Amino acid sequence: MKTLDKPWVLIAEREITTKLRDKTFIGSTLVMLLIVMVAVILPAILAGKGGPDKIGVIDDAGLKVVQTASVTAGGDGYEATRFSDRPAAEKAVTDGKVKAALLPDADGYVVLGKDRVDSGVEGALREAAAAVGMETNAGKAGLTPAELHAGTKVSLQLLKPGPLPDIVSDFVNIGLALVFYMTALGFGMMIAQSVVQEKESRVVEILAAAVPIRSLLWGKVLGNTVLALTQIVVIAGASLIGLLATDQADILEVVAPVAGWFVVFFVLGFVALAGLWAVAGSLATRQEDLGSTTLPGQMILMIPFFFSVFAGSSAKTVASFVPIASSMSMPGRMLTEDVPVWQPLVAIALLLAATVLIVRMGARLYERTLLQTGRRLGYREALALESK
Template sequence: MSTQTQNKANQEQATPRKATPRKETLRHPWQLVAQREISTKLRDKTFIGSTAFMLIIVMAAVIIPALIAGNNNPDKIAVLNDAGAKVVQTADAIKGGESYEVTRAEDPAAAERMVVDGDVKAALLPGDNGYVVLGDDRVDTDLQNSLREAAVNLGMEQNAAQAGLTPEQLRANTQVQERLLNPGPLPEIVADFVNIGLALVFYMTALGFGMMIAQSVVQEKESRVVEILAAAVPIRALLWGKVIGNTVLALSQIVVIAAASLIGLLATDRADILEVIAPVAGWFVVFFVLGFVALAGLWAVAGSLATRQEDLGSTTLPGQMILMIPFFFSVFAGAEAKTVASFIPIASSMAMPGRMLTENVPVWQPLLAILVLLVATVLIVRLGARLYERTLLQTGRRLGYREAIAIKAS
């Protein structure tokens, strides 16, 4: 009797020990898949190398133009007398200062030698009816226009003085001021550059990670690992694990790139741009996450339709077109086309942040675009999950999208 009681007690103690770990392990199976995706990518030399390459490109794109444009060394202009020096100083004032520096030359021959030797950018010499700008093989157009404007202004002032007019009387009612009806938050060149940068970051990240998702699914199908995973984990959990894991990686990569851009702007004394870019960057993250999640589901389906790596060229083509067309729209299209694209799902992830940099967009427009994108993302992910479930274990041949939609759920 004591032996039976002891065996029963041992069974009662042994049963929960076996059930508890299995229940804990399968409570959130998508987490296991997501962790596997993240850990695999972090050990992948190709992924690390591509991230490092993107960082180098971003740092170069931020720092090099700023260094070129921010070279504060003024151009030296050789002159022979005080009149020439006055013209150069006036041209420098027109440019806002620190653009041109006067360098004295003893005679025209000395000025020519200084130009040929590269000691000065150009020389301003007296001419028959004013001045002559002397260059080596060419004269910079901006420099020539500045010197011409300065010479005209000084000449008109001298002529006006001889006629008994003051400089103020001479310039009366001749000022032309600029007023913009819809001024953008950033200078046009900077806004266009950042607009292209944001669209390119989304395009390259979504395309790069999308191809990795599709390749990962095909590799698991080729090696039959997917059959083992599907036996232990629900197929939708496999999909969600891949989508969430790669979304975390992509967002982390964006944060690293943003940090590199911040360092580049601070290193080049362009922190003032951050005041405008920072709020738009917050909107960009929201658009990026929603757009990427929708595309990630489609990339996973592209992988499930294929049976080998060679099939990805055709199965991923729709995803590539969904990315490529909006990218060119957001970069090269006109204002009206960009406005329309900023409300179209996926395209809005690239077009709306760019519009917010180049024009004053009312708050309701990005909110509406996010709502439309959110609804589209939910629908696309649900459709992708159904197709993924129906096609993941189909290993006989490559399937088309129409055929996958026609397959009945088992």
Template sequence: MSEQHSRLRHPWQLVAHREVSTKLRDKTFLGSTAFMLIIVLAAVIIPAMIAGRGGADKIAVLNDAGAKIVQTADLIKGGDSFEPVQVANRAAAERSVTDGDAKAALLPADNGYIVLGDDRVDSGIQTSLREAVVNLGMEQNAAGAGLTPEQLRANTALTEELLNPGPLPDVVAEFVNIGLALVFYMTALGFGMMIAQSVVQEKESRVVEILAAAVPIRALLWGKVIGNTVLALSQIVVIAAASMVGLLVTGQADILEVIAPVAGWFVVFFVLGFVALAGLWAVAGSLATRQEDLGSTTLPGQMILMVPFFFSVFAGSSAKTVASFIPIASSMAMPGRMLTEDVPLWQPLVAIVLLLLATVLIVRLGAKLYERTLLQTGRRLGYREAMALKAS
């Protein structure tokens, strides 16, 4: 251990090394990291397993004509969606539907076909079968009129063109948007509380007085901030790697192509936002004298996190745009916007500059308050009282 310390030339490095090594031996920290990995892997893998576990929906038919319609509907749907199952008569078709052997039945009628369901017919099945019946019927009618299917469909193509296309489908983009904001919120809150608790524990045990005698108080602050930033970023990298493995295993690699560039921006926003908040969490710990005091001293930090989180997730488009330029809130809002919108390059750059300036100001203010309050014992201090204290 002495050799390791001899290689750490600056006091803050000693403190950062102590923070990292202590957390890596902490079963609670390791357990929470493992729990988050399980949650992330479950969120990626389980939906894919559920989607692919049932296979194609079986549709009961009475003859080859019905089977052809079901096969055409399957092609329209993209394949592996519907499978025709031939039965003897309508009674057998009804039994297969009520028994759950078939999702629906396709039966001939006087003017076309009937889709038979139990208590309801899935809208996706009904739409695909209707389109298949129309297509095949039009081809038969065209043949009777001496037209080819191509001639019948001439000038009827309908394509989609978006003026402001998002880089991901809406549902996927919103899911990832919430995920990124939640990762920042949970990580900043979890590590922030650990920073505050660590400071209080050192004050309660009087260890802080020994540390302050050997290491400058500002170096204690920087060591805690940097050490926990390294831990938080490492935890996110591990979770991101697990997510990547999950997406690759479940055949969703195309999502990675869109998320990967935004992930780099997220790291920048995360580090700057976390450093600013880490300084405030350390101050929250220095204001307290016992663990019970943290409920009130950490409340401002919790609100600084909670309000932007709900704002960046549930606010409208215009409000999210504004939030993506506000420091701290931008750490959650801007990466999400870059997934759901075509954001010009200057916007994240401006947001980073604003966040960097705010981080510098917040850390400098936090350092002053930390120096003034760390060795104050006996009672809990308020933020206004801490601001009024003179530097020791």
């Protein structure tokens, strides 16, 4: 009986149970889970599929060069395969048993390939051969390896280091923005469609007679926010399982500190948009009307999404403080840049203020338009009704 004093809770429960029985919703969630699992696991499988590249050698000197190249290459490196003589090494290359062969030549070595040699393999072997040769020659001249390489060390220093490499940074920015965009768009359209279905079937008139109209709105916003956040958590859990299963747990050290911030930005941005999507549904009288009534909501999502993905660094910094756009830009910046704590706090404060204003305006429009069933209303007409 407690929930009867809070009708918006009943509406929220109705939204959740209805969606959980919807085969389309369940199917789309499963598809998203599958895509995430493939995106997380497949790269690791492909990266480790062939193991280290095999390089054929016929003597100890070649073996040492390949071992040196393997250490400097990183990752799986290279694996030296010993053959008895040059013809045997050539046959292995021709048959594809080895990636290439490193054979002694008159003035050093020759890298032998079938029809081509990977530039990375050639470069690594060339550098390793030079390093091993210099150390051998230095020994003959009475120099130690340390003396030979004195004053040649080059180190790397970054003035504005980011927690992730450039390629990963771009992927993360696009990924986080895409998660918010797809979730807000998918659930937003479901909210609008749900409102129109209730209007077409006259169910909304029964609900409005028993429950305050604002409670109908709060219930829809709350129920869909819970569903959207739950879907994100499930997807995050699937990603976590995929990362742990493929020994990529080190990525979590970078992502985990920003996860809480992302949830805050996601919830505030989604709540603001959910109110607008509900209004888009209340302005329509048929499913066919949603194309025009939901267009503003789609533009509010689409423009910041493309801006956060393709804009330059200065523009992204500005976008990370703009409400709604900040839900897509700020979490990505926090993962890829050294962002002072005050910046996300200011962005959250601005987003919270905008969310309150948008929801309050949406609630007033929703009250004025929900029971208008004669024809589709425009936003200007709805604002005029609200002001009466």
